[in-house]
Amino acid sequence: MAAEEAATAEASSWQDASRRFKFLGIGLLLVYFLISRFGDGEFWPFSKFPMFSRAGRPWTRALVVELSTPVPDASLQEVWEKELPGPVFPLHRVHINQDDLSAVVRAITPPVNAQQAAFLAEYFERVRHEKTLVLYSVRGKFRPDRSVRERFTPLAVIGPEGVRALAVPLPEAGVPPADAGTLPADAGVLEAGPAHDAGLP
């Protein structure tokens, strides 16, 4: 009799455990569905994981170039990678994540406004007193033949005096050199300038 009661109690406790799990599982799925349905579908750790779904769409990334000698602002125009006015400044030296900076650049509609300039001045505070940098917005998109073209648009000069917004460049200006930004065979050997080795604070 006692054994039967114990077995019944155990079965009931397992049933209770299963019911509880089902409740938790359905609750989590419901929360996940609601988060993905409303807003932008992001609330860590829940996400719709939309990355890479927008295949083939143009992209915009950030790149910073170091100027070893001052150049007039007017000479900073939209260019191809080979025509950049100096070596690429490696962001990891100042612990700036390129994804973060790209997100900041994507939010900028040229010209850079005063608030964005102040933000960039603070972001580059640890380096701008010693170097003159140019922030580029790089836009990649398909050509009609489905190779990828990348245009580098200067947004601002970052230096000891602060951040200076550059005039809005003409979009798609210039005639592309025959091999500029083409894919795919030479992708690893495009000249982007050597890494700059000068020490930073």
Added chain:
Amino acid sequence: MNFWRELFDPDEPESYGQKVQSFAFEAVVVLRAQYELWSWTDIIPLQPGIPKPAGIARFIDVSFMIDAFAASANAALASVFLLLGLTRRFRFGYLLGFLSFHLQYVARFGLGKVQHSTNMLGFAMLALALAHLAYSDPALRRKASVGLTVLLFCAGYSFAAYAKWRAKGLRWADGHHLWMWVREKRLDVLAASGRPQVNFVQKLVLKNVYIATFFLAGGLLTETASALLWWRRVRRWVMLALAAMHMGIANVMKIHFVPNVLILLALSLPIAEVVDYLRARRTPSGSAP
């Protein structure tokens, strides 16, 4: 077949090897969380602010976290809570660790780009937190935490697959799309390091669009198959395929989903079987294990 029993079966006897594997899963989650917490701690104070708040930061001002002491203190709190959860010293350890981790996350990713490589880590922490609150029995906690983690992984990867199918359908796997992403990532590497680096696999996919298409089709198929994670019989193989997919992404696109790979491997490698086998060999025949 009981639908929910595929994820959680309280009646199923638990071997010593399965206990070891569950502990390995928890240890991976807690240790990787420490790494993320402390690596973000270095970056948070260098950020100018939180212009694009995410998560809880949309509802409460967390700008106080943009401070070296606040970021370090919160990382320390989260670390302690998670370790208390792992060592079973505090029932709310995982829950409080999860919440502190969320705070650290929204402080780190408030510039407009959220990171997705820690979402699965968050799922695992949330599953551990709920399992520890809902159950007192150690075996049930272990089973429920793994079951809920699998449920959330299944939902998360299925969402990712659905987004791709919905956006482009089968055309998503067109290798030209991979060319775009490889170029984008090349630019990122150039911006971060100052040098354009393209590895062997990237050169390969850039040379041949059919190889690129093959890679994308493999990824899409694997993510679509993630709905099968629900079923035990195939779960291990789907998890291994997802881990392989992430390793492929790391090579081709330089995007590293290390927490996902670690958790997937901790749950799918035959750790329990190996431990049980070794234990059985060491136990003299005839004596009780």
